[in-house]
Amino acid sequence: MIKVVVSGAAGKMGKEMMKAIWDSADAKVVGAVDPFAEGVDIGSLMGIDATGILVRGNLKSALTELRPDVMVDFTTPSTVYSNICTAFDANVRPVVGTTGINEEQLETVKEMAAKSKTGCIIAPNFTIGALLLIKFAAEASKYFPNVEIIEMHHDGKIDAPSGTAIKTAEMIQKSRKELTGKETGKLEKIDGVRGGYFDEGLRIHSIRLPGMMAHQEVIFGGLGQTLTIRHDALSRDSYIPGLLLAINKVMELDKMVYGLENIIF
Numbered sequence: 001m002i003k004v005v006v007s008g009a010a011g012k013m014g015k016e017m018m019k020a021i022w023d024s025a026d027a028k029v030v031g032a033v034d035p036f037a038e039g040v041d042i043g044s045l046m047g048i049d050a051t052g053i054l055v056r057g058n059l060k061s062a063l064t065e066l067r068p069d070v071m072v073d074f075t076t077p078s079t080v081y082s083n084i085c086t087a088f089d090a091n092v093r094p095v096v097g098t099t100g101i102n103e104e105q106l107e108t109v110k111e112m113a114a115k116s117k118t119g120c121i122i123a124p125n126f127t128i129g130a131l132l133l134i135k136f137a138a139e140a141s142k143y144f145p146n147v148e149i150i151e152m153h154h155d156g157k158i159d160a161p162s163g164t165a166i167k168t169a170e171m172i173q174k175s176r177k178e179l180t181g182k183e184t185g186k187l188e189k190i191d192g193v194r195g196g197y198f199d200e201g202l203r204i205h206s207i208r209l210p211g212m213m214a215h216q217e218v219i220f221g222g223l224g225q226t227l228t229i230r231h232d233a234l235s236r237d238s239y240i241p242g243l244l245l246a247i248n249k250v251m252e253l254d255k256m257v258y259g260l261e262n263i264i265f
């Protein structure tokens with residue numbers, strides 16, 4: 001059994017992913033951390049009977065005392081990097097779903113993992129459908145270099161654009177060839193109406209609305225035709241298979257892997 005501590009346990013993702021780990025055959029929850037729910041029994045967060053495991057407020061002491069194999073992190077962009085460092089210090093493998101880690105932090109995490117030979121998985125998206133969307137979009141961009149990304153999320157999401165949209169844009173940027181035609185529509189009568197500029201002919205639009213979960217469209221335009229690739233995560237269950245796979249795989253790694261696609265495909 002892989003022993004897991006869940007960081008961000010009282011959040012929307014933390015609660016549901018903790019329940020999935022609790023129910024899984026290969027891993028078990030030995031602790032939970034969330035400074036905003038300290039002292040709460042994790043059973044009440046998961047919608048089951050009391051478990052006797054109380055949420056802790058401090059990650060460092062939780063990892064040192066409970067000595068888990070893996071820390072699963074679904075916290076906030078401002079917290080996640082320090083949580084990863086704390087996990088490495090305690091010799092615990094991080095499996096990170098939190099988005100918003102910057103390039104410099106990623107590079108440092110990669111170095112820390114390599115130096116300590118500790119497995120680490122950072123996955124901006126755990127849904128296989130979204131990973132396939134990225135793969136297909138990168139392939140399509142070889143033939144349709146003109147493309148825009150529209151990502152749509154629930155109104156509780158803090159960061160924009162989503163980690164998945166950035167990853168999609170990066171993969172398209174790597175694989176597409178020359179743009180056809182000149183970019184138009186640069187005169188914005190309302191600031192930001194053409195979305196965020198990632199690269200020439202590649203803009204990202206972020207929509208935040210109640211009622212939504214996590215959705216993304218990649219629209220390619222060519223001569224007299226468009227191609228749309230779309231993925232919808234309809235419930236948080238869509239993240240479970242990818243997360244459980246990552247918890248198992250991280251036990252075999254001695255370095256950082258960024259992106260679940262590098263494990264699945």
Ligand SMILES: NC(=O)c1ccc[n+]([C@@H]2O[C@H](COP(=O)([O-])OP(=O)(O)OC[C@H]3O[C@@H](n4cnc5c(N)ncnc54)[C@H](O)[C@@H]3O)[C@@H](O)[C@H]2O)c1
Nearest residue numbers: 008010011012013034036074075097098099123124125126
């Ligand atoms: N990788 C994926 O597939 C995937 C899917 C959905 C969401 N996410 C990402 O997961 C993250 C969490 O999303 P959410 O919707 O659950 O957010 P949320 O705001 O509901 O939950 C975040 C939780 O983190 C807690 N927290 C804050 N600081 C902390 C700290 N220092 N230690 C421990 N806990 C701390 C908060 O109290 C809160 O309960 C976001 O970055 C989101 O983009 C990733």
